[in-house]
Amino acid sequence: MSSTSDAQIISLFHARDQKALSETQQKYGGLCHSIAKNILGSREDAEECLNDALYKLWETIPPAKPNNLAAYLSVTVRNLACNRRAAAKAAKRGGGELDVALSELENVLASPEQPDAVLDTRALSDAMNRFLGGLEAETRVMFVLRYWGDLTIKEIAEKCGAGQSKVKMTLLRTRNDLKAFLEEEGLR
Template sequence: MDDLSIIELYFERDEQAIRETDQKYGKLCYKIAYNILESREDSEECVNDTYLGVWQAIPPTRPKSLMAFVCAITRNLSFKKLESERAQKRSHSAVVSLSELEDILPDERIKDSLGDEELGRLISRFLRRQKADARNVFIRKYYFFDSINEISTRYGFSESRVKNMLYHTRNRLREFLIKEGVEI
């Protein structure tokens, strides 16, 4: 079933919408959650909570991309769960991945004044200007939280090349943000 039809099912409050969403995006949502949480049970719970979140958001929201909408909800819920677990001193690869970006993103005080949406727009604009390979590798690492090994397998690159691409893309992002007037 296509996304527009699934969205219509949500607007009709037809529970088939959840089953269709699960069939089409369930594995992707689970992978995102698992890459962040590294726990089968927590990931399954997060995916189920995603469906509830989508059900509650549509209507009134009519997403342009159901996949992006569902993935964003999964990521946000996974990070909320990760934050509560981090308070319990658990370590996760998502925390490690995000810590790689700490040196190039504004600190919380500056980010609060800049706004998450504006920072997101700047990063999106930066990524659109990058070569496809660099952009895709960056997104797989910092949006989907794929491991270096998964990325190298997916694109047929050596792990060394993936690490090098990420290093240079992070540096270019830092330079871009500074040029745009963002205090780092």
């Protein structure tokens, strides 16, 4: 990982120094590539998506001075990947890790009897935020990396310095807790 600090990288962007891109990629490219790859199901597409995200950073910084470069980049990558996936509408399920993650969570978020019912997505987001707020930090991180970042179990285990079995068990318990929480909230 690059030893260059975020502040230094952002300074490079502001100085229009293209080294900013290589430093950003070196520092955060791995995680973001995983996010994109798991959404798009293709390493090549992920590569392009990451490049697009870096270009977007180049366009927006300056004037933007992101407080958290990693989050800024990863949100950008994810948005681009989601857009790309939707646009291609190849949405061939079974392609990426997103599908696996979705399949894990869909029975939690939606009633099995009405899997295709129109959901109040905003209410569900709000509820999920409240639910996440009550979790231990590590549990919350695993959950977000899995269902927001679409990382694989292995990738999460590496990032969290935990075993894969622990990640699986944590996610399973958290899904069950979330299901109960949503039922209490009247959202499923």
